[in-house]
Amino acid sequence: MTTLPKLPCFLNGDYTDLANAKISVMDRGFIFGDGVYEVVPVYGSRLFRFNEHMARLERSLAQVRIANPMARVEWQALAERLIADYAQSVGITPQSSDQLVYIQVTRGVAMRDHVMPSDVSPTVFVMTNAMKPPSAGQREQGVACVTADDFRWEKAHIKSVSLLGSVLARQISFDAGAVETIMFRHGYLSEAAASNVWVVKNGTVFGVPKDNLVLEGIRYGLIESICRAQGISFELRRIPRQELLEADEVILSSATKEVLAVTTLDGKPVGAGRPGGVYQRLFAGYQAAIAQTKVDAG
Ligand SMILES: Cc1ncc(COP(=O)(O)O)c(C=O)c1O
Incomplete structure (x- = not known):
């Protein structure tokens, strides 16, 4: 198994790191691929076209009938904190920090059944990585x-x-x-x-x-x-x-x-x-x- 780096991430309310973040085997994202995601570019620590990415996340969530677990300002605060934590953890200045923020929302954890469970909270996972633009x-x-x-x-x-x-x-x-x-x-x-x-x-x-x-x-x-x-x-x-x-x-x-x-x-x-x-x-x-x-x- 690949050893994951100790890079900052967010999972279900906790700021943690990739090596320590764990989800249930019964998460519907794992069992069914039942979830949606976004990838937002970041230049010099600034989110690029963030509102457009959020609008698409809202559309994707609505299409699969998952309630948006956070308001746009909360998503933004979360992403900005991870962008800063990432720059600090790899030792680069915020100005020179180009990243990709990955946001994933799955339907949550339930016993396996194709039918969408009603009493379930979405799993929220966010991480950021260095942007690798074309050479x-x-x-x-x-x-x-x-x-x-x-x-x-x-x-x-x-x-x-x-x-x-x-x-x-x-x-x-x-x-x-x-x-x-x-x-x-x-x-x-x-x-x-x-x-x-x-x-x-x-x-x-x-x-x-x-x-x-x-x-x-x-x-x-x-x-x-x-x-x-x-x-x-x-x-x-x-x-x-x-x-x-x-x-x-x-x-x-x-x-x-x-x-x-x-x-x-x-x-x-x-x-x-x-x-x-x-x-x-x-x-x-x-x-x-x-x-x-x-x-x-x-
Ligand atoms: C299938 C597919 N089409 C198009 C795109 C381009 O979308 P965007 O410009 O928002 O990155 C992506 C991005 O990952 C994709 O996966």
């Missing part, structure tokens, strides 16, 4: 992806901890030495194992509709607003497989990848085979949004 090489050269059929369930809009479909999907690209698996459902683009996918054609950024087949990444709104600010046309519509294969640029987005150019797909070059002009503009816009968060936070 300088990945930024300069872009990354390789592979394609696969989307065999996940049809409630991909819920940020559920039942992630076996995503684990199996991501492993396909890992085994091929690639960074993501871009998936298609009935011949149309859905998303990647842990990222949204953007297609650029003739200067327009295309994304797929925000329906039940994809997770609405927090970068959906951010990319749309960067496009608007920079005069780049932006459109959400269904994208047939062929359009992805013939794209000028393909871009991934997620909390950790931010925006990241895909330069080979199933071993073949995407467009010119290097990060394109629209990617460069989205990346610059994203970095400006991060810088603004630090300024706004004072």
Whole structure:
């Protein structure tokens, strides 16, 4: 078994550390994958797009009928305390501390029965880790992806901890030495194992509709607003497989990848085979949004 580090975390009201935090074997998160989660990026100790992440957490909880155990201000105070504790425990200054806060809420502990128990309190677990953004090489050269059929369930809009479909999907690209698996459902683009996918054609950024087949990444709104600010046309519509294969640029987005150019797909070059002009503009816009968060936070 992997030995867990003594990094700070929060479990059911207690500030503790990863090596000591323990849950019941009857937790429905463990038994059924019955829970939801969020991953919030942190730059210079400041939560990035926190309200948007909280709104998505509230939507996910409502979809699976778990009552939100805390108010937004309480989630924020909890996250900020862990961010500070983490920076202190690894010996870095708050200003240089880029992290990822992981929040998980499961339905709680009950004897095993598929039916949702009524008298149960949710299990709340929060931890934070160092942010591992793409390397300088990945930024300069872009990354390789592979394609696969989307065999996940049809409630991909819920940020559920039942992630076996995503684990199996991501492993396909890992085994091929690639960074993501871009998936298609009935011949149309859905998303990647842990990222949204953007297609650029003739200067327009295309994304797929925000329906039940994809997770609405927090970068959906951010990319749309960067496009608007920079005069780049932006459109959400269904994208047939062929359009992805013939794209000028393909871009991934997620909390950790931010925006990241895909330069080979199933071993073949995407467009010119290097990060394109629209990617460069989205990346610059994203970095400006991060810088603004630090300024706004004072
Ligand atoms: C399946 C899936 N789609 C999209 C995303 C991107 O979401 P976000 O931009 O909020 O990180 C993620 C993030 O983990 C994901 O797991």
